[in-house]
Amino acid sequence: MGGKRGMKTGEGQSPALFYRLGLTREKGLFKRRRDTYDGIVVPANIAAHNQKFCTEFLGALSKPYFIDPMTYIFARPLRRIHRSRRDADRKIVRGQDGKSVKESSLRRSFQKLIEGGYQDPFGEIVQRGEPLLPSDFTATLSSKLAASVSDFQLRGLAELPAKYAKYLPPSPSRPSRHLPCLVVAPYFYLDKAAWRDWLQVNVEMLRATIQHVGGQAPVYGVVFGDTGLLDQQRDTILEAFESVGPSGLLLWFNRFHGRAGASDLAGVAAFVKRAAGSGLPTFSLYGDYYQLLLWHLGLSGFACGVCYGERKGVDDDTEMEGSMPYRYYIPLLKKKVVRETLEAIRGIAGIQGLACSCEICGSRLDPLSLDEEQAKEHFLCVRAGERELTAQETPTAAAARLRNADRMWKPRVGHVIRTDELLAWARIIDGR
């Protein structure tokens, strides 16, 4: 990721779009639509568990990628990465509180991550059964963690089979290696109760990682906390990260999404503006359309899953079950809806009202006739168009477009679906 905002996307500058690799069956979609996005984010446990698949997939795709080291999870109650109990039909068993019932053993993907990737320090933590605390971070542990986590990112998916190596740009030193476009320093959630201690740990991990990686790849730090905390402690937090000289910053606003309240939207916008103002490339790990708009305030880009993963909380279950429910993205409302909502809106607006001109829909197709795969492909195509439009239009034009959409849609479908966020976004972008 080079250039002023750190994410070059071909011709000129536009928001960088990365997709998070989740289900292996998205492989075909990502290949078929490789021109609609800039890169792939691979969660470290998935990289470890499906190493061969991921290496070959990324090699054949030959697009930038990076590995999310997922280290925060080792500082949360460890039962979260324990295997969920499944019934005879392989369905996850849930207790009365709706949470999955856990077995005493680790999930296979995290076990693989420890055994084949991170090894010692994390293995010891899991064995003692208690999550990491800031007081655990001695100088020795910090440099061990920085070394094992960055080595895994640099080596985990980089060794290409010869048949794919020919697609990569020639590199005289290591012709058959497909290195990540950046290395992410081990990171931990800035828990409100101990955020100063965790901040210190994060900054120390970042410093140690920069030292260990030694210029083999750009090193990014992750700022991860609640929107309220990040907003209130903006300068303290960012100055601490900036002081060790990272190549860029990844942001994760805990559980935040574009339909949050006005103060959260403003808090995130102010944080992005301040972070990007230092000149460092700044990229969100999770996001929806609102993050695309934040490009106007300096955000380099963001990542999300194809039809999920637009937001994430620190203690969300990372285990996925079966297929994700059908979601259709309504371009005018910037929203993904389930089939029932789509039916209700189509009943009011008609097929014409919902017409989409993307390559899949081609202005005529009834969105309800799209299957799950086509709905995802529609999303990729529409998002690519939105990215181009964002890069071309002024903030004022973007805000006017959002206000128009609200004016047009609220009287018709306002009782079925909220459109208020369109106005809230417009206010943030043009300040009116």
Ligand SMILES: [Zn+2]
């Ligand atoms: Zn479409």
